[in-house]
Amino acid sequence: MNTSFSRRLINTPCLIWSAIFIVVPLFIVLYYTFSDGNGGFTLQNIYELRLYKDVFVTSVIYALIATLICLILSYPFSYFLTKISVNSQKMTILLVMLPMWMNLLIKTYSWTVILDNNGVLNRILNLLGFESVKFMGTPAAVILGMVYDFIPYMILPIYTTISKIDNSLLEAASDLGSNAFSKLRRVVLPLSIPGVLSGITMVFVPSISTFYISQKLGNGMILLVGDIIETQFKIPNYPLGAAMSLVLMIFIIISIAVMNKFGDTDKGGIMI
Amino acid sequence: MIGENIVELKNISVSFDGEQILNGLNLDIKDKEFITFLGPSGCGKTTTLRLIAGFLEPDEGDIIFENQRINDVPAYKRQVNTIFQRYALFPHLNVYENIAFGLRVKKMKDKEIKEKVEEMLELVNLKGLGNRSIDTLSGGQQQRVAIARAIANRPKVLLLDEPLAALDLKLRKDMQKELKKIQQQLGITFVFVTHDQEEALTMSDRVIVMDDGKIQQIGTPQDIYNEPKNAFVADFIGESNILDGKMLKDFYVEFSGNKFDCLDKGFEKNELVDVVVRPEDVDIVPEDKGQLTGIVTSVAFLGVHYEIIVDIGGFKWMIQTTDEHFVDDKVGLYIEPDAIHIMKKSEYSGLYGDYSTYSEEMYEMNEINELAEEEAQ
Incomplete structure (x- = not known):
């Protein structure tokens, strides 16, 4: 009885917290999604979403490209990172994590200073005798922003799983005739799948729902779901904004579920 | 039956961080013999094994394999296989694929691999367990998979790094007999490392007693017991x-x-x-x-x-x-x-x-x- 009381004492604040800040907002989103603005029930908001089909598709494509680039850059980086001395590894990981502690808005804004028509990059190009290039407002700039902001979330889980692979497994593979490439393919890759999957989830989810990056680096030329949702809540058109959020949320939940199904998360991956 | 020298270690020295691990080691290992490195922990026996396997390079001296110097030959090209202390089985592969690992690396045909793996499973008494995942096996069964995986490649020399240390006493005795049987059946040179003197005496053709990075005595179990050198x-x-x-x-x-x-x-x-x-x-x-x-x-x-x-x-x-x-x-x-x-x-x-x-x-x-x-x- 004593333990159950103390357990309740610990659990209760936590439950109340989750109820107020997670469950209640979810219900508010649900309510607005099916509300016509005057308290009546309607499916009109969901129906209206078809007009924004292209935006959803664009968002998914941008997020997929950003995730893929993060993966291509992070995997070799993490793999070779595990090969250097432990102290250098710690230092490098610290450097990777450093930008994570900086505000996303500030990081993104700094890129505008670099990429602007009169920005740092163009000035360097001019100095070298090249014409200015218009970076801002291009898809590349938006994807660059996503990759830059979210790549630590790809590196960390991949690095963690690779560095946790028991060295004797690698020795066993060499012993059985594997050269470096075959070791990578037959042992390191399969054993690091959980890290790759959680990395993919952790980059894909914020990429698909971002709005600030596309606004700043896309100069308003590139519209993603996040931007539309933000606009709806500014107008304000709560029901449509809520409907979009709900669909986005369902989309994210599905992608996480798919990722979970692929990999055993208890084998070293980090899951959100 | 025991033949020519298959492995020769000539004047080998190894040190880590300024600490001398092996000190001018000289040794011949003969073809088809069961030879055991025996000594307390830190005596350099595992280091010697890792030198032969190719996981380590000596600071000085030559490693000779079938009359060829193999100091620069990487581990994956050597005709030796190792049974690791904690087995080092691949957790992402099942029993069958663990045993098939070396054969797949060699790009053997599926049919041959199947034959070979079945033969190995039978040799180590694990018939029918090919589809089991590694973590459902007992310690003794994992040990057998490790043996099968190592000898599936038909190495000329099998290195065994305290392979029985994690097993309980009775199982250890059974495995001692079984290893000896497998060794005689296959005619492979076994290089065994242990700190257990009884194990060394019962299994080996020759025992190498090591301490402090040096060989103290080499001889048959009887020699070592009856005529200790120091x-x-x-x-x-x-x-x-x-x-x-x-x-x-x-x-x-x-x-x-x-x-x-x-x-x-x-x-x-x-x-x-x-x-x-x-x-x-x-x-x-x-x-x-x-x-x-x-x-x-x-x-x-x-x-x-x-x-x-x-x-x-x-x-x-x-x-x-x-x-x-x-x-x-x-x-x-x-x-x-x-x-x-x-x-x-x-x-x-x-x-x-x-x-x-x-x-x-x-x-x-x-x-x-x-x-x-x-x-x-």
């Missing part, structure tokens, strides 16, 4: 009473205040020596008939025999006998000439005391207690 070997292999003695002339030695006939010769006149007498070679006789006399200070019943500690002039002898004696009995000891083994003095002389304690650790603890008591007074 006090370290005598103490490490089996139980020994090691006494300071003086070789008066050939076949005649003095120790513990008495003179004994023995079978050893070739020492200087009056040369100081170490004398080894195994506890099972001492007869307990009535006090007046003994060459030495003493008082029983402890008796332990071990099932097959009693282990009796006899204090003779302050030196505690261990004697194993099937006759019962009691504490405080006055007894005589009789030692046959062939029970006495004489060794030259070495750096290990005097390091191994009498049987006041069995382990060095206990000895040190007693020292500390005595010091504390002295201080208290």
Whole structure:
């Protein structure tokens, strides 16, 4: 009885917290999604979403490209990172994590200073005798922003799983005739799948729902779901904004579920 | 049946962080033999194994495999396979795929792989378990998978790094027999590493006793036990009473205040020596008939025999006998000439005391207690 009381004492604040800040907002989103603005029930908001089909598709494509680039850059980086001395590894990981502690808005804004028509990059190009290039407002700039902001979330889980692979497994593979490439393919890759999957989830989810990056680096030329949702809540058109959020949320939940199904998360991956 | 040299280690030295691990090691391993590195932890036995496997390069010296220097040959190109201490089975592969690993790397055809894996499963008594995942297996079964995986490649030399250390006593004994059987059946050279002297004696054709990065003695199990070269070997292999003695002339030695006939010769006149007498070679006789006399200070019943500690002039002898004696009995000891083994003095002389304690650790603890008591007074 004593333990159950103390357990309740610990659990209760936590439950109340989750109820107020997670469950209640979810219900508010649900309510607005099916509300016509005057308290009546309607499916009109969901129906209206078809007009924004292209935006959803664009968002998914941008997020997929950003995730893929993060993966291509992070995997070799993490793999070779595990090969250097432990102290250098710690230092490098610290450097990777450093930008994570900086505000996303500030990081993104700094890129505008670099990429602007009169920005740092163009000035360097001019100095070298090249014409200015218009970076801002291009898809590349938006994807660059996503990759830059979210790549630590790809590196960390991949690095963690690779560095946790028991060295004797690698020795066993060499012993059985594997050269470096075959070791990578037959042992390191399969054993690091959980890290790759959680990395993919952790980059894909914020990429698909971002709005600030596309606004700043896309100069308003590139519209993603996040931007539309933000606009709806500014107008304000709560029901449509809520409907979009709900669909986005369902989309994210599905992608996480798919990722979970692929990999055993208890084998070293980090899951959100 | 045991043939030519297959592996030769020539003047090998290895050090890590300034610490000398192996020091001028020379060794020939013969084809088809079962050879065991035996020694306490940190003696360099595993390092030697890793050198042969190719996980480590020597600072100095040559590793020769079938008359070719292989210092620069990477591990994956060597015709040796290893059974690792904690098996190092691939957790993402099932039993079948673990065993097939080396064959797949060699790009063997699926059909051949299947035949080979089935053959291996049968050899190690794991028939029908091919689809099991590694973490559903018991320790003994994992051990068998590790063996099958290593020998599926038909290596010329199989390296075994304390493979039985994690198994319980009975299973370990079964696996000892089985490994020996597999070795004879396949005709592969086995290089075995262990700190368990009984394991080394029962399985090996030859035993290499190592300590402090150096080979102390190489020989058959019988040689090692009956003719230890120095006090370290005598103490490490089996139980020994090691006494300071003086070789008066050939076949005649003095120790513990008495003179004994023995079978050893070739020492200087009056040369100081170490004398080894195994506890099972001492007869307990009535006090007046003994060459030495003493008082029983402890008796332990071990099932097959009693282990009796006899204090003779302050030196505690261990004697194993099937006759019962009691504490405080006055007894005589009789030692046959062939029970006495004489060794030259070495750096290990005097390091191994009498049987006041069995382990060095206990000895040190007693020292500390005595010091504390002295201080208290």
